[in-house]
Amino acid sequence: MMHLLVTGGAGFIGGNFIRWMKKNAPEHLIVNVDALTYAGNLESLSDISEDEGYRFVRADIRDRTKMEEIFKTFDITHVVNFAAESHVDRSIVDPEVFLTTNIIGTQVLLDAAKKHWNLAPDDKYSRDYRENVKFLQVSTDEVYGALGKEGMFSETTPLSPNSPYSAAKASADLICRAYSETFGLPVNITRCSNNYGPFQFPEKLIPLMIHNCIKGKSLPVYGDGMQIRDWLHVSDHCSAIYTVLTRGTSGEVYNIGGNNERANIDIVKLIIKTLGAKEELITYVKDRPGHDRRYAIDNTKITTQLGWSPSYTFENGMAETIAWYQNNASWMEHVLSGEYADYYERMYAPSFES
Numbered sequence: 001m002m003h004l005l006v007t008g009g010a011g012f013i014g015g016n017f018i019r020w021m022k023k024n025a026p027e028h029l030i031v032n033v034d035a036l037t038y039a040g041n042l043e044s045l046s047d048i049s050e051d052e053g054y055r056f057v058r059a060d061i062r063d064r065t066k067m068e069e070i071f072k073t074f075d076i077t078h079v080v081n082f083a084a085e086s087h088v089d090r091s092i093v094d095p096e097v098f099l100t101t102n103i104i105g106t107q108v109l110l111d112a113a114k115k116h117w118n119l120a121p122d123d124k125y126s127r128d129y130r131e132n133v134k135f136l137q138v139s140t141d142e143v144y145g146a147l148g149k150e151g152m153f154s155e156t157t158p159l160s161p162n163s164p165y166s167a168a169k170a171s172a173d174l175i176c177r178a179y180s181e182t183f184g185l186p187v188n189i190t191r192c193s194n195n196y197g198p199f200q201f202p203e204k205l206i207p208l209m210i211h212n213c214i215k216g217k218s219l220p221v222y223g224d225g226m227q228i229r230d231w232l233h234v235s236d237h238c239s240a241i242y243t244v245l246t247r248g249t250s251g252e253v254y255n256i257g258g259n260n261e262r263a264n265i266d267i268v269k270l271i272i273k274t275l276g277a278k279e280e281l282i283t284y285v286k287d288r289p290g291h292d293r294r295y296a297i298d299n300t301k302i303t304t305q306l307g308w309s310p311s312y313t314f315e316n317g318m319a320e321t322i323a324w325y326q327n328n329a330s331w332m333e334h335v336l337s338g339e340y341a342d343y344y345e346r347m348y349a350p351s352f353e354s
């Protein structure tokens with residue numbers, strides 16, 4: 001049985017991962033550690049908050065004392081580190097928090113894992129760890145930079161990040177690699193393409209467009225809308241992470257993608273068509289600086305070595321996702337009104353005070 005620390009579990013992918021685990025591997029203890037920044041929404045997990053085998057701790061991954069305490073209290077055996085500042089636009093406005101959370105936060109977690117799992121922690125050269133422990137760093141294909149019209153990112157593509165967000169993620173990947181090489185810590189890095197699915201914060205392309213379409217608001221599209229991303233349903237990302245966590249070879253990087261390249265403008269048009277809206281809602285706005293043109297993932301390693309494959313087609317995944325946002329309007333309204341931030345106070349704060 002794993003004692004699994006999931007950081008950033010109140011965010012989009014972390015929350016979906018906890019749900020996925022509850023459904024597909026419910027025997028493990030899950031400790032969700034999240035600082036509840038603007039992107040953390042515990043309301044998304046409200047129906048499992050009382051479950052056996054699930055704990056939530058509000059904490060910042062940069063807080064070394066707290067992280068060490070969490071490893072000890074729950075005897076953590078596995079880590080999936082989702083916690084990050086994740087929005088490229090925000091990283092252009094305020095890069096600093098991206099560097100401290102995404103890089104230093106990761107290093108603090110690696111240190112806590114190393115200290116808790118090493119069999120001879122007083123020997124600085126010891127590379128002996130407990131059996132069945134693993135640190136999985138959730139990274140992104142954005143660390144590879146941008147592609148031209150041809151080619152795909154493989155695990156050996158040189159890192160060439162273009163935004164403060166992707167530079168911070170690339171830095172964290174290198175720190176993870178160093179802890180694997182220097183200290184022998186059992187580490188995996190996964191680099192996934194763009195995710196879509198339920199519970200995504202509406203600053204990201206797909207939930208934003210669905211919401212605006214439903215409300216008849218304009219649909220802001222950057223530049224010519226021809227930026228190409230390789231889209232994967234979040235549930236397929238979750239199954240890939242579990243596959244790497246349980247079967248990945250320590251020290252290895254695994255790309256995760258579903259071979260679903262789509263231009264942003266085509267996604268917007270698909271959403272318009274599905275919801276019966278009008279294309280006149282599309283408003284082209286000035287492109288953001290350093291906007292990568294194309295990403296595409298070569299997923300050969302994870303599919304051939306670990307036997308993972310995605311279960312959604314893009315068409316099925318999008319139909320289900322659009323329907324989810326239509327059927328969960330109150331979730332979206334709470335996010336947009338800021339009401340979701342009160343959830344923690346209502347559910348958790350009184351018990352901490354007593």
Ligand SMILES: NC(=O)c1ccc[n+]([C@@H]2O[C@H](COP(=O)([O-])OP(=O)(O)OC[C@H]3O[C@@H](n4cnc5c(N)ncnc54)[C@H](O)[C@@H]3O)[C@@H](O)[C@H]2O)c1
Pocket residue numbers: 007008009010011012013014033034035036037038039040041059060061062081082083084085086087101105138139140141169191192193194195196201
């Ligand atoms: N969204 C994507 O398409 C995508 C694709 C590939 C990889 N990723 C990576 O997956 C991870 C999760 O992405 P997401 O889209 O779910 O992000 P998100 O922004 O929805 O969630 C991030 C979570 O981390 C928490 N957090 C932020 N700073 C923290 C800190 N200092 N301490 C503790 N918690 C903190 C936030 O409160 C939030 O709950 C990120 O590491 C991201 O780089 C995302």
